Amino acid sequence: MANISKNKILDLRELYRKKKERDRSGLFIAEGVKILRDIINKNIPVESVFLAETIEASDKGKNLIDILEKKKMSFQFISRAQYEKISNLENPEGVLSVIKKNIIKVSAINKKNNPFLVLCDSLQNPGNLGTIIRDCSAFNVSGIILTGDSADPYNPKTVRATTGTVLDIPIFQAVYGDIAVLKKEGYKILVSALDHSKGVDIAEVDISENPFILVFGSEGEGVSEELRNMADTIFYIPINKKCESLNVVSASAIAIYSFSRKS
Amino acid sequence: MANISKNKILDLRELYRKKKERDRSGLFIAEGVKILRDIINKNIPVESVFLAETIEASDKGKNLIDILEKKKMSFQFISRAQYEKISNLENPEGVLSVIKKNIIKVSAINKKNNPFLVLCDSLQNPGNLGTIIRDCSAFNVSGIILTGDSADPYNPKTVRATTGTVLDIPIFQAVYGDIAVLKKEGYKILVSALDHSKGVDIAEVDISENPFILVFGSEGEGVSEELRNMADTIFYIPINKKCESLNVVSASAIAIYSFSRKS
Numbered sequence: 001m002a003n004i005s006k007n008k009i010l011d012l013r014e015l016y017r018k019k020k021e022r023d024r025s026g027l028f029i030a031e032g033v034k035i036l037r038d039i040i041n042k043n044i045p046v047e048s049v050f051l052a053e054t055i056e057a058s059d060k061g062k063n064l065i066d067i068l069e070k071k072k073m074s075f076q077f078i079s080r081a082q083y084e085k086i087s088n089l090e091n092p093e094g095v096l097s098v099i100k101k102n103i104i105k106v107s108a109i110n111k112k113n114n115p116f117l118v119l120c121d122s123l124q125n126p127g128n129l130g131t132i133i134r135d136c137s138a139f140n141v142s143g144i145i146l147t148g149d150s151a152d153p154y155n156p157k158t159v160r161a162t163t164g165t166v167l168d169i170p171i172f173q174a175v176y177g178d179i180a181v182l183k184k185e186g187y188k189i190l191v192s193a194l195d196h197s198k199g200v201d202i203a204e205v206d207i208s209e210n211p212f213i214l215v216f217g218s219e220g221e222g223v224s225e226e227l228r229n230m231a232d233t234i235f236y237i238p239i240n241k242k243c244e245s246l247n248v249v250s251a252s253a254i255a256i257y258s259f260s261r262k263s
Numbered sequence: 264m265a266n267i268s269k270n271k272i273l274d275l276r277e278l279y280r281k282k283k284e285r286d287r288s289g290l291f292i293a294e295g296v297k298i299l300r301d302i303i304n305k306n307i308p309v310e311s312v313f314l315a316e317t318i319e320a321s322d323k324g325k326n327l328i329d330i331l332e333k334k335k336m337s338f339q340f341i342s343r344a345q346y347e348k349i350s351n352l353e354n355p356e357g358v359l360s361v362i363k364k365n366i367i368k369v370s371a372i373n374k375k376n377n378p379f380l381v382l383c384d385s386l387q388n389p390g391n392l393g394t395i396i397r398d399c400s401a402f403n404v405s406g407i408i409l410t411g412d413s414a415d416p417y418n419p420k421t422v423r424a425t426t427g428t429v430l431d432i433p434i435f436q437a438v439y440g441d442i443a444v445l446k447k448e449g450y451k452i453l454v455s456a457l458d459h460s461k462g463v464d465i466a467e468v469d470i471s472e473n474p475f476i477l478v479f480g481s482e483g484e485g486v487s488e489e490l491r492n493m494a495d496t497i498f499y500i501p502i503n504k505k506c507e508s509l510n511v512v513s514a515s516a517i518a519i520y521s522f523s524r525k526s
Contacts (some may be wrong), residue, residue, distance in 0.1 A: 038510075042505075135513050138502035168505055202522070237520070239401035241303075242431055244403055247394050247424075250516035254511075257500070257517045261466070 004050075004078055011088045012050070012096065017031070019152040028154035030097045030164070031087060033064050038164035039097060040071060049075035052083035052094030064095065088156075101154055104170045106145075106178045107188070111186060114142040115211040117262055118256060119120065119179070121227055122148030122218040123248065129153060130161020131249050137165035139260035144171045145213065147179065148224060159165075176226045179213070183230055188212040191231040192255055193247050194222035199234030202255060207262050214259060216252050267313075267341055275313070275349045275359065281414040285364065290323070291417035293360045295352060295428070296327050299428035302360060303334060304347060312338035315346035315357030329359065351419075364417055368431045369408075369441045374449060377405040377433070378474040379526055381519060382526055384490055385411030385481040386511065393424020394512050395519075396477070400428035403524035408476065409435045410442065411487060439489045442476070451475040454494040455518055457485035457508050462497030465518060470525050477522060479515050 014021040015029055021030050027047060030039065039046060049068065055061030068075050109117070118141050123129050129151045131252055136144055144153075151158055153171050154168055183189055188210045192200050194217065215231070217223035228234070238248060246254075269303070269306070277284040280515045281338065286293050290310060293302065302309060312331065318324030333340050360452075367521055373382070381404050386392050399407055408418075414421055418432050446452055451473045456462050480486035500509060500517055503506055 004338075131510050134506065134510060138506040138509055138513075140503050163507065165511075185315060216326055240403050243401040243428055244398065244426065245425075246516075247397060247511075247512075249512050250394060250398050251517045254514035254520045 003082065004076060008171060009072060009078075009082050009085055012098075013089070013099070014111050016086050016088075016096075016156055019155065022152065022154050026099055026103065027098055028102050028159065029156060030099055030126045030159050031089065031092065031095065031156055032160065033060050033093050033095050035164045036064065036097045036158070039099065040067060040073070042167070044167055045100065046165070047098040049073065049098075049228055050096045052080050052092070053077050055094040056110050060194040061094065068173070072148065081152045085115060094127055099167070102167050102170065106172045106174045108170075109143060109172065109182065111211045116141050117143045117145055117187070117213040117261065119145040119147060119213050119215045119227075120150055121215060121223050122221070123150050123213060124159035124218055125214065126151040126155040128219065128249050130166070132171065132252050133158070133171070134165050135164040135256050136254050137162075137168045141169065141256060144169060145174050145179070146171065147174050147227070148179070148218075152163050176224075176230075179227065179230060182213065183232075184211055189215060189227070189230045190226070191215040191223050191228055191234045192217070192251060193234050193236045195236065199236050202235045202237050202258055205233055205235050205259075205262075207259060212259075215257060216248055216255075218249050264301060266345065267339060272341075272345050272348055275361075278361070279349050279351075279359075279419055279477060280501050282418065284493065285415065285417050289364050291364055291422065292363055292419060293362055293422050294352065294355065294358065294419055295297065295423065296323050296356050296358050296468070298370065298422070298427040299360045300477055301325065301448040302362065302430070303330060303336070305430070307430050308363065309320040309336060310363060310383060311339050312336065312361075313346070313363045314338055315343050315355070316340050318342050318357040324357065325491060362430070365430050365433065367435060369435050369437045372406060372435065374474040380406045380408055380450070380474075380476040381403050381515070382410060382476050382478045382490075383413055384478060384486050385484070386479065386517050388482055389414040389418040389420035389494040391482065391512050393421040393429070395515050396421070396425040396432065396434070397428050398430045398516050398519050400425075402519050404519060404523070405431065407432060408437050409434065410437050410439060410490070411481075413430045439487075439493075443491065443495060445476065446495075449473055449479070451495045452478060452488050452493045453522075454478040454491055454497045455480070455514060456499045456501065462499050465500050465521055468496055468498050468522075475522075479518075480503075482511050
C-alpha cells in the first residue's frame with residue numbers, strides 16, 4: 001500500500017499552499033506531468049517526486065514512470081486520498097515534484113548579463129504573473145524583478161501558468177531602493193502607463209543605448225508613485241478611447257514583444 | 264422586505280449559468296457595478312437590474328442607485344440569500360443587469376464595415392475569450408467570429424473579462440463554410456501557428472491591400488485543419504526555442520496590436 005507519513009503529507013501541503021513555507025525551505029512544488037518532463041529535459045535537479053497511485057492507469061502516467069526509471073530518479077507513490085490532501089486542483093494528474101527555488105540576489109544583476117529586465121510591481125494575480133514569466137522567457141528577457149506586494153512566483157498557480165519556464169529565467173525580489181541603485185548604474189526605467197494617452201507612444205521609445213527595466217503595475221492600481229518618480233520614460237500603448245485600459249497580460253505581452261524586437 | 268418570486272430567481276440562475284437559456288432568450292447577465300455604469304454611459308438599453316440589499320451599505324452602491332434614479336431606470340432589490348442563488352462569485356458586489364445580446368448574422372459581414380476580423384476557433388476558456396474581446400475593442404478590430412466549440416461570449420466569466428466591451432464590437436457565430444464564403448469574397452485568411460517557426464514571421468506579413476481575418480486556435484490544439492487549409496498566410500511570432508509556445512491571450516494581443524499598427 002502506497003502511503004507516506006501524515007507529517008510528510010502535512011509538510012507537502014504547507015509547501016503547496018504557503019509562501020512562508022516555500023521561503024523558509026527554499027523549495028517549491030511543480031504539479032503535473034508535462035512540467036516534470038520539461039524539468040527533466042532541462043536537467044534541472046529534482047528533490048523528490050510523489051505520484052498518486054491512480055496515475056498508473058493512464059498512458060501519460062506509465063510513460064512518465066518509464067522516464068523516471070530510465071533516468072534512475074527516485075519517486076514515491078501515495079494514495080489518491082493523500083494526494084488530494086496536498087493539491088487543490090479539481091482534476092489533478094497526480095504528479096508533484098519538489099524543486100529547489102532558483103534564488104539569486106539583486107546584487108547579482110548587471111548590465112552585461114541582464115540588459116533587458118521586466119519589473120512587476122504589486123502584481124497580485126498568480127496566473128497573470130505566471131503568464132508574464134512565460135512571455136519573458138519566450139522573448140529572451142534577461143531577468144524579472146518583483147517589488148511591492150507581488151504574487152509569489154513559486155505559488156502552484158503561477159508555476160502552472162509559466163508552463164515550466166519559471167526556472168528558465170532569473171527572478172529577483174527587490175525593494176524600491178534596489179531599483180534606485182540600478183538606475184544610478186545606468187539602467188533606463190521605462191514605465192507603462194495605465195492611461196492610454198500619457199507619455200510617449202510605445203513605438204517611439206528609443207532603447208538603443210542603455211540596458212533597461214520595463215515596469216508594469218498591479219491590475220487595478222498601476223505602477224506605484226515611487227517607481228513612477230524614477231521613470232526615465234512613461235510610455236503608453238495607443239488604444240481606442242472607448243476602451244479604458246488593457247488587461248496587464250495583454251499590455252505586457254505587447255510591450256515585451258515590441259521591446260524585444262527593438263533590442 | 265426585498266424579495267422576488269422563486270421562479271424569477273430560478274430564471275435568472277438559468278440565464279446566468281446556461282448558454283442554452285441565453286440562446287433561447289437572446290438575453291445575458293452582466294454582473295458588477297462598473298460594467299453597469301459603462302453600459303449606462305454607452306446608452307445601451309438595459310432590460311432589468313437586480314440589486315442585493317447589502318449594496319446600500321457601500322458608497323459605490325449608493326452612487327449607483329443615485330445614477331439609476333437620475334436616469335429613471337427601474338431596479339429591484341433582492342435579498343442577499345436570493346442573490347447568492349444566482350451568482351457564483353465569492354464576493355459579488357451585488358448587481359445583476361439583464362441585457363439584450365447583440366446578435367448579427369454572418370451574412371451582414373462586409374469588406375467595407377469589417378475590414379479587420381478576428382476569428383477564435385474552439386477557444387474554450389471563457390476568461391481568455393473575454394480578454395481577447397477586450398483587446399479587439401482596444402485595437403479597433405471590426406468584428407469577432409467564433410467557430411467550432413468556442414466559449415459563449417455571453418458567459419458571465421467572459422462578460423467580466425471583457426470589462427464591458429462585449430457590446431462594443433459585433434460578435435458572429437459561424438461555421439467553416441461561412442469562412443470559405445468570406446474568403447471567396449476577398450478576405451485574406453491569416454492563421455497563427457502554434458509552432459513558433461512555421462510559416463512567415465508576423466513582422467513580414469503584408470496586409471496592405473485586402474480585408475483580412477486573423478485566426479487563433481484553441482489553447483491546446485491550435486487552429487483546426489479545416490481553417491488551416493483555407494489559410495492564405497500562416498504566420499508565427501518568433502520566440503525562444505526553449506519556450507514551447509505563447510499563451511493564446513499573449514499571442515493574440517501581440518498579433519492584434521501588430522496588425523492594427525499595420526492597417
